[in-house]
Amino acid sequence: MFAILLTVSMFSQGFTMVSYGKSFITAFPEDLGYFYSNTSSRLKVTALYDGTSVDIFYNGSSTPTETISNILKGQTVTVVFSKSAEVYQLDYSTQSIRITSNKYIVVHSFSSTNFTITAISAQTNIVQPDENLGMNYLIPSLNYTTFLTTFGISQSTSWSPKYNSFRLIIINAKDTENNITIVKNISAQIQLVNFTIPSYQLIQLQADDSMMMVNSSHKIAVLLTHPCLDRTNYTCSMIINQILPVRFQGQNFVVPFVRGITQRQLFMTSNDKADLLSQYNTSLTPSSSGYLSLPDLNTRYVTASSNVSLKLIIPGLFIELIPENQFAACYMMPFYSNYQWAVVITKTDSRDQVRIGTAPFINPVWLEISNTQYSKTEIFLSRQLIVIWHPSSKIAVYVVETIGNTVFGGPAIPINEQPDPNGCMTPGEFVVGDQPLKWTESLAYCTNTQSQFACPINEDVQIEFIKQVNTKNVEGWIGLRRSLMTTAWYWQTNTTSASSSVNYIYWANGQPQDNTTELCASLSLNHTDDFKWKSAKCCEKKLPVCYKQPQILLPLTMSSTVYIP
Incomplete structure (x- = not known):
């Protein structure tokens, strides 16, 4: 066990992440939101250069299932998949989706049920390029029954037992057999589960609070999901959260207020169970199950005692928080509805320099975050794809959308690590x-x-x-x-x-x-x-x-x- 933990700590120093690349792999988890409604699964592929060509490999194909040529810089192509693309079985599967390109692109994933004005299951997810994948992942120790109890939700008695737990999808990102080790803590005893995943295939497992980490011999993508996460009023919404490798963890977080949310909890994942969170030097004590209740809906600044990942958990939505050391200079935001807004966090002394596209914000209402150097604003957006950037400072941007009473979204897509006074720049x-x-x-x-x-x-x-x-x-x-x-x-x-x-x-x-x-x-x-x-x-x-x-x-x-x- 010591050797495994040591390996994790060696790769947990962190560096700013950008989410463009030329090779991606992902999957669409099963979506039973609103009880077996017809679903829509799609990828939005945006080119950063003219003359971009993209190949889509699906369902184990060694040749491209679809090729999209001559995409222009800044142009987005939406790739729509049928219901059969969803990974529903708890076992091995060839249902991974690989995206390769000749030039840099970004890829965004969207899953939803066919919806009415009040009923929809919707989730978005940044598909991370292969460069951002890793071989060491810490798994949130989430128990589904405890989750429901925490939010005061009555568990449906009609579900099959396989729906009474979260799921973990592990995707082999390499064209070679991948050796996987899952570390579990069962009754204070460490157990190792070993298996292999063939080239570009995946496995879906039931996940519970005994899982601690996943290690592999080659790069993998790891998705935490649930096909029908219960919400109030006997509704449910599929959730998906791409877990990031340990090297992208951090210590300091600005926890944003999310419009339309009345219940929220923080959940921390760390290598050391003794890690603590604090706010303005005051310790924050989580419950015995690891959830940290926030007494109000204010934006706040919290600090961990070592590198951790922090999720803002809401019934039907998990938001991976951006640690301060992962702030970037420019973000891209694709949207899927007509009611969307951005949450922007930037340094107070340069907040008037934040730009949207080529123009400054129009009359933003800034709120200074107490005892920090940061301010926060929310801005309503009417365009379907935009960039928000800062010419001299790093910022954090979240995108949030609502359809009816469903809220979905998460971090925007980081494009530039370093600020540039010229704008949101493509890489050379x-x-x-x-x-x-x-x-x-x-x-x-x-x-x-x-x-x-x-x-x-x-x-x-x-x-x-x-x-x-x-x-x-x-x-x-x-x-x-x-x-x-x-x-x-x-x-x-x-x-x-x-x-x-x-x-x-x-x-x-x-x-x-x-x-x-x-x-x-x-x-x-x-x-x-x-x-x-x-x-x-x-x-x-x-x-x-x-x-x-x-x-x-x-x-x-x-x-x-x-x-x-």
Whole structure:
């Protein structure tokens, strides 16, 4: 047990998360909300660059079930799935959904029943890219009967026993067999449950308060769900919460007020059961079952004694709270109803700088959060896809929607980690040309395509390059060459820029060659060669590798829909 806990603690330091990527995996849990109504399951895929192509792999297919080509920057495509996409069995399944793309995208999930004005089961969920998945997850120790008792809800006597507990869906995110270990605490005794999941498949298990953590040999996605979470007045709504790996935990949280909610509880998940929460140096004592009742509906600031995850739990809705160390600079918000608003938390001294799209907020009503540096506002929104950002400070944004008496939503989608005064920016884009050219021709090619030579001047840029570029068993030119006069290497981004010295190197073994005939630098475009650099003769023909500067992201109103039976 000590070894398992130690592994968790090693990966729990945390860093800001962005939710774009080029590879995603998810599933649609069973939705019985409002008792077997017809349901709708869909993914919203938004491109961050022009010329984006997306492949959808469904139900164990090794070839794309659907391909969507030529998506524009800021354009959203809705992918609608049939009822058969829902994972209803407690066992292994091939019903995972994989999304891959040639360029960065964000993916948002929405499940609902066909609704009337007063009756709907609805849940949204950010589908995390593979980069944000992990191999160590702490599981909330939730007991369904205790949950109902906490909120004063009478449990239905007609349900099958399989509906009287939460569920855990574990999805293998890798094309290889994945070894899974579930750690349970049963009567103060640690028990390990071991099994394997085949490539890209999943398993759904009943979850209870004995589950502590899930460890794996390769990356997995973990969903906490219930097909029909009871609410008052004998209604129910499916819930879904994608659990984040332990490295995304934090210590300080701003707990927002959520419009339309009269009951709420906090639930903390941590590696150490002795962890405590406090507010303004006053300890907050949870109940014996772990729930922490909030005496009022005010926004508040709470601190944990170590890194934890914190959920705001409401009948029919779990909201994963954004820890202070995970605040970001720009968020995207897709919407699904006509009544939607954003909850924005920002530093008080710069709150007037918050922007929505290209404009400032119009007459926001700010509420300072006592004894903190933060203020909070709510803003009603009428557009279907927007961005909210701050030019100089990190913020937190939640999106909340209502249909009838149903409230759903959660954290908005973080796009930019660091503030940028220009706006909500797409990541810089690396582009590899199609035709081999000489080094000088490659420099001209990049300039003529409104970009510059790729210059991995530090480790961060090199890593970003590796993440973006698709594997090719060829070599490409970069903006690195050697001076004829001094033989020193320097960076050159275009024909007019000043040269710059080289402070970071990533040469392959034995490189660069120590001669004056190999004056230019290329890199391998193959993952197996680790994208290492090498010197080469400038007259050789290789693919040009260009870099397009980050651009302002403005979501487009145009959209399209595809259907997968």
